[in-house]
Amino acid sequence: MTVPMPMRSKETGVPRPTLSARHIGKAFGAHVVLKDVSLDVERGEVVCIIGPSGSGKSTFLRCINFLEVPDAGGVWVDGERIGCQEVDGVLWEVPSAVLARQRAAMGMVFQRFNLFGHLTAVDNVALALRLVKRMSRPAARERALSVLASVGMERFAGHRPAQLSGGQQQRVAIARAVAMEPKVLLFDEPTSALDPELVHEVLSVMGSLAGQGMTMVVVTHEIGFAREVSNRTVFMDGGAIVEQGPSAQVLGQPSEPRTRAFLSKIK
Amino acid sequence: MKNTISRDIHDPAFLSGKPRPLGRGNRAVATAIMVALVLALALRIVASGAINWSITFGFFFHPAILDGLVMTLELTALSMIVGVLLGIALAVMAISRYPAVSAASALYVWIFRGTPLLVQLIFWFNIALVFPVVGIGAWQVSINSLVTPFAAALLGLGLNEAAYMAEIVRAGIKSVDSGQGEAAVSVGLNRRQVMNSVILPQALKVIIPPTANQTIGMLKNTSLVSVIGAQELLTKTEDIYARNFQVIELLIVASLWYLVLTTVASAFQFWLERRFGDSRAVEVIAGAQP
Numbered sequence: 001m002t003v004p005m006p007m008r009s010k011e012t013g014v015p016r017p018t019l020s021a022r023h024i025g026k027a028f029g030a031h032v033v034l035k036d037v038s039l040d041v042e043r044g045e046v047v048c049i050i051g052p053s054g055s056g057k058s059t060f061l062r063c064i065n066f067l068e069v070p071d072a073g074g075v076w077v078d079g080e081r082i083g084c085q086e087v088d089g090v091l092w093e094v095p096s097a098v099l100a101r102q103r104a105a106m107g108m109v110f111q112r113f114n115l116f117g118h119l120t121a122v123d124n125v126a127l128a129l130r131l132v133k134r135m136s137r138p139a140a141r142e143r144a145l146s147v148l149a150s151v152g153m154e155r156f157a158g159h160r161p162a163q164l165s166g167g168q169q170q171r172v173a174i175a176r177a178v179a180m181e182p183k184v185l186l187f188d189e190p191t192s193a194l195d196p197e198l199v200h201e202v203l204s205v206m207g208s209l210a211g212q213g214m215t216m217v218v219v220t221h222e223i224g225f226a227r228e229v230s231n232r233t234v235f236m237d238g239g240a241i242v243e244q245g246p247s248a249q250v251l252g253q254p255s256e257p258r259t260r261a262f263l264s265k266i267k
Numbered sequence: 268m269k270n271t272i273s274r275d276i277h278d279p280a281f282l283s284g285k286p287r288p289l290g291r292g293n294r295a296v297a298t299a300i301m302v303a304l305v306l307a308l309a310l311r312i313v314a315s316g317a318i319n320w321s322i323t324f325g326f327f328f329h330p331a332i333l334d335g336l337v338m339t340l341e342l343t344a345l346s347m348i349v350g351v352l353l354g355i356a357l358a359v360m361a362i363s364r365y366p367a368v369s370a371a372s373a374l375y376v377w378i379f380r381g382t383p384l385l386v387q388l389i390f391w392f393n394i395a396l397v398f399p400v401v402g403i404g405a406w407q408v409s410i411n412s413l414v415t416p417f418a419a420a421l422l423g424l425g426l427n428e429a430a431y432m433a434e435i436v437r438a439g440i441k442s443v444d445s446g447q448g449e450a451a452v453s454v455g456l457n458r459r460q461v462m463n464s465v466i467l468p469q470a471l472k473v474i475i476p477p478t479a480n481q482t483i484g485m486l487k488n489t490s491l492v493s494v495i496g497a498q499e500l501l502t503k504t505e506d507i508y509a510r511n512f513q514v515i516e517l518l519i520v521a522s523l524w525y526l527v528l529t530t531v532a533s534a535f536q537f538w539l540e541r542r543f544g545d546s547r548a549v550e551v552i553a554g555a556q557p
Contacts, residue, residue, distance in 0.1 A: 067449055096458055104455025114450035118468045127464060128454035173450075180454055 016079055018043045018215045019184045024063050025072030026056075033059045035239045036073070041184065044213045048226035048247065051236035052262055057219045058111075060236070061186050064217070065106045066099060077105060077183055104132050107177030107185040111192050113169040115161040121148060121172045122157040125179045132180070147179040148172065151205045167198030171205050178209065185209070187218040203229075221266065227251050235259045322516040326507065327523070335503030336524055342420055342489045342499055347482050349425025354432025359462065361437050372433065379430035385491050388423035392416065392495040420492035420499075428485065435477045439470030475543045479536035486528045490521075500524055 017040040026034040033056045041047050049057045062068040064075050066083040075082040082102050085094050094102070115124050125144035129135045135143065148154045151171040161169050170190055177185055187206065191199045203225050210216060210229050220226060226233050226247050233251055234244040235258075243256040254260045312318065326332060360372035379387070395410040402408050414422070443466050451461040490501040504521040508514045 065453060067453070100452065100455050100457045103453055106453070108450070108453035110446060110450060110453075112446050114444070114446035116447060116450070116465055116469075128456060131460050131464060132455040176450075176454060 017041055018045075018078060019064070019217065020076040021060070021064055021073065022075075023073035024060060024070045024075070026059055026063055026068060026070050033239050034063065034070070037236070037239070037241055038073070039217075039234065039241070041215060041217060043215055045232065046210045046214075046216045046218065046230040047232045047234060048230040049217065049219045049234045049236055050221065050223070050226060050262070051242075055236045056239040057236045058188050061108075061188050061217065061219050064186060065103050065108055067108075077102065082106075100132070104128070104180055105183050107180060107182035109170070109173050109177055109185065109187045109190050111189040113161070113166070113173045113193070115169050115173055115176070117161055120158050120160055121153060121164070121175075124161070124172055125176045128176070128180055144175075144179060147175045150178070151175045152201075165198060166194045167201045170194065170202045174202070174205055174209070178214075184215040184217065187216065187220065189219050189221065191220065191222055223251060223263070223266065235262065237262070317515070318519070319513065319516055322511075322513045323519045326517060326520050329507070329520075331503045331507060332500070332520060332524070335498060335500035336528075338417075338497070338499040338503075339486065339489050339528070342417075342424060342492065342497065343482065343485045345421055346424035346428055346489070347478075347485055349421065350428025350432045350481070350485075351478065353425070353429035355436050355467075357429060357433035358436035358440060361433065362440065376430045376433055379427050380434075384423065384427050384488060385494065387427055388420065388492055388495055391422040391426075392419040394419070416492070416495050416497040419495055420489070420497040423492070424485065424488060428481065431481060432478070435481070436470070436474055439472075439474035440466055442473040443469045472543050476536070476540050479532070479539050483529050483532045483536065486532060487525060490525070 019039075019041040021037065021039045024034050024037045025032075037056070037060050039047070039060075049060070051057050059068055063070040064082070066075075069083065074084060080102065083094055083099055084091050086092075093099075115121075116127065119127060122141060122144045125147055126137075126140040129140035129143055130137060133140075145154060145157055148157055151174055153168060153171050153175060156164060156168060156172075159168075161172070164172065174190075190206065191202050194202065199222070203222060206216070206218070206225070207229050216230075218225070218230065230247045232244060233247040235242050235250060235254070235256070237258050243250055243254060243259045250259065251263065254263060357372045357375060360368050361376075363369045363372075391414065394414055398410050400407045400409055401413070447465055447469060448461055451465040456464065489499050492499060493501040493505060496502055500521055504517045508517040511517075
């Protein structure tokens with residue numbers, strides 16, 4: 001059903017990337033948001049995407065797990081094409097059950113946390129374990145509690161989202177994504193909705209995930225995090241990648257004038 | 268305002284405190300007028316002697332009236348169950364990806380909300396004129412034997428209610444933040460799981476208060492089925508006054524019972540709204556802020 005990615009693994013023997021987004025294009029009506037954006041992420045790599053608002057970085061992230069359906073290009077995770085299948089030379093949607101399985105292998109952390117408002121912290125984490133991973137209620141709860149402990153939220157397992165601070169909600173949201181053991185974790189401006197004093201607790205959880213070898217793509221405005229934690233930084237502007245490379249280089253000695261202009265504005 | 272004294276902020280003798288509200292005198296006048304009007308009306312009714320109150324009280328617990336009361340409650344409960352279940356189905360159909368499915372839902376709501384309930388009830392009662400039998404071959408059943416007055420009442424009330432409930436449920440679903448659905452699909456839930464485990468539970472907060480309102484309306488709407496002779500409260504009342512001609516006395520019996528039912532239901536609604544109305548605010552207050 002799924003088409004193997006036309007990949008350098010066959011050509012050169014280099015291990016293929018965990019996540020590969022190729023030539024992604026997306027427009028909302030006449031407004032072109034993404035123009036031919038490609039990104040490969042290796043296993044265990046942490047890639048930060050920075051750029052001015054409206055540059056298309058969030059839309060790109062949402063195209064990766066098909067929350068937005070790209071108009072052009074394709075996304076592969078471990079060589080499996082996401083959301084699409086080729087049948088007799090025609091590109092079709094995959095059945096919704098297949099897309100659900102593919103999404104379960106990609107975690108997503110949202111700017112606005114999006115915790116399930118009617119469920120406690122532990123049930124937020126356990127819901128998909130029960131419904132998607134088909135774990136029993138006690139097993140899902142046990143696993144959820146241990147993942148909550150890993151983000152320092154086990155004391156708040158019985159709290160509803162409305163009873164938690166923004167930073168605590170975001171840590172539960174990260175636990176909800178991590179519990180599914182995704183191949184790649186996508187973060188969509190995870191600290192942008194937080195009060196300044198709460199940013200640190202979320203970044204430190206993300207830093208420790210990176211330390212454990214989690215493959216991560218992080219859309220962020222936190223240049224400090226990009227510099228210290230990420231292997232690679234991508235600068236996007238006007239719906240395209242302007243510059244990318246090792247974080248120290250892109251953030252330290254950017255070669256593109258637009259990157260320099262952006263960095264000087266947010267520092 | 269001839270006694271108004273003007274002092275500025277530098278005057279040490281200014282009067283401090285909460286000012287008395289104006290309009291106390293108007294309030295007393297308004298109260299007097301209203302009490303006088305209500306008393307005059309009550310005295311007029313009693314003094315006329317046209318209403319034989321002993322008949323009203325004598326029939327209040329009459330077995331036929333109580334039978335009708337039970338039937339009214341049964342019809343209300345069953346019609347609301349039909350209305351809520353079908354309403355949820357119609358609301359989910361309304362947001363379907365397939366245009367034909369959402370159009371079917373819209374067509375249903377258009378017809379059942381756009382024609383009078385009374386007409387619908389008479390229509391179901393006479394449905395045998397259009398479809399005399401259902402079934403095939405040896406398993407044919409006469410519609411006349413199937414659609415009793417009770418069945419026609421249930422069909423009419425339930426199917427009509429479903430159209431209104433569909434709109435209420437649809438508003439509830441739309442009230443849930445779109446981020447909830449996105450988070451749910453991002454962890455791999457399928458469409459049905461997203462709806463049943465994430466969207467609908469959170470839509471309840473918006474759905475429950477108007478549903479209680481609809482139930483109160485239904486208690487009274489059941490009286491319409493008296494036109495097809497379903498043996499509920501108003502039909503039973505009519506049966507009695509058709510024999511003893513004490514029309515007003517018995518209509519007062521029925522009205523008092525409807526008031527009892529709607530009052531109890533309103534109290535229940537008040538409790539429901541406190542329980543579900545703004546649960547988030549309640550939780551913030553109840554929960555220890557870390």
